[in-house]
Amino acid sequence: MGNRQFIIPIFIPHKGCPNDCVFCNQRKITGQSSAYDYKKIDKEISTALSTINLNKNPIVEIAFYGGSFTAINSKSQEALLSIAKKYIDQYQLQGIRISTRPDYINEAILNRLKKYGVRIIELGVQSLNEDVLEASNRGHKRDIVYKSAQLIKDYGFTLGIQLMIGLPGDNGEKSIDTVKSVIDLQPDISRIYPTLIIKDTTLEEMYNQGLYQPLSLDEAVELSKKMYHLLFTNNIQVIRIGLQPTKNILEGEDVVAGPFHSSFRSLVMSSYIYDLIVKAIGDFSGDTVAFELNNKDISYLVGDRKSNKIKIIEKYSLKKFKIETNSEIERGKIIVKIENNIKEIRFS
Secondary structure (H helix, E strand, C coil), X not given: CCCCEEEEXXXXXCCCCCCCXXXXXXXXXXXXXXXXXXXXXXXXXXXXXXCCCHHHCCEEEEEEECCCHHHCCHHHHHHHHHHHHHHHHHHCCCEEXXXXXXXXXCHHHHHHHHHCCEEEEEEEEECCXXXXXXXXXCCCXXXXXXXXXXXXXXXXXXXXXXXXXXXXXXXXXXXXXXXXXXXXXXXXXXXXXXCCEECCCHHXXXXXXXXXXXXXXXXXXXXXXXXXXXXXXXXXXXXXXCCCXXXXXXXXXXXXXXXXXXXXXXXXXHHHHHHXXXXXXXXXXXXXXXXXXXXXXXXXXXXXXXXXXXXXXHHHCCCEEXXXXXXXXXXXXXXXXXXXXXXXXXXX
């Protein structure tokens, strides 16, 4: 079993972006105002580290989320990175991760990031369809994504790609085409976010004027599942599906409309697992199907409100739906036992 991984998230204000994308109100997404408080950030890191048992050699990273990190002025970048690097050096942590825009990557920026111990750079790509980029007011063309991604890899950073579905002008076919192009880039990690309509954004205005219609929750789950399958089967780790739920988002104060669910990833993974199970079982006809898996994956197997369990029992007229837990089985693997036939499925 590998060492536990901890990410210390530091949400920085939305500063530096040259334009506002139609879907973006970063203050509401991160819950942050517009000023940097370096002392507070220092304390956040110190407090987080005090809760981690460093004697067990965990994997610990400091992550700057929110806004576009490399688009803020270089002085602020260095101030933030200096705080993080102090703890990286003192406690021999694994490194720093940042997220930024594709059009704010160049050799000078990468040299600075390398100097301060940045290890992972995630690009907010969202889409690689030119029409969708324009309709979303992204402010750059798709070719800059390819150039920046390659430069990041050339410098030896871990490359992450963030994608959004349901943007203005987008559809399932365009999103799948974007994923196929992302696979050609061969990033190490990726994220999938459904577009939500946040208050005080251009997208809210478009929605109120009838110019934009968000995906339904079912549509978002189905499309995310297809995208996940393509990324997963091409050895690209999907580290998040769905927006991180802040207090305001959970309480419905900031989201006007859109496919939000506090356990969106679970919905996607459960649906994906159901498809794999049906394929594994095939034309089986019998009384019992047993599943052996790590106990931490049971919720994915059973599904939201036991939806998978109910559908599988009904589909195959089962008398028994058995679950056997085994802590020795690695997460992401399920052993399906059908009479004397044993099959293995992997979902992560």
